[in-house]
Amino acid sequence: MSVDLSGAHWFKSTRSAAGNDCVEIAHLDGGRVGVRDSKNPHGGALVFTPLEWDAFLSVARGGEFDRP
Template identity: 45%
Template sequence: MESTLDELAWRISTFSGANDNCVAVAELPDGGRAVRNSKRPDGPVVTFTASEWDAFVKGVKADEFDG
């Protein structure tokens, strides 16, 4: 997986501005997503299956995570 992660197209939010203080997200070949700290690109990466990512996005859109 390591070589695959190096080849991914990582994106960060435009809201992070010049600080680059955000998470970076990349689409995996199987439709899942990889997430990492944009300030530590060589640091740990968390991966999600396509169905896990879909559930997360739906939860965000439904305001399920607002405290």
């Protein structure tokens, strides 16, 4: 899937530290969500459909990715 990210408004979580070691997201057309590494803003980005993003958030909020 090719998505034009040139006009995307990228942002970090308000809980992020002042450094650039963060993940940034952008809300895109059609409900899609872009995700990129703030250390490499001109590198590639992952783009998720609304269903994929909702599934990710659901398991993240449920603790699925917590360390044992």
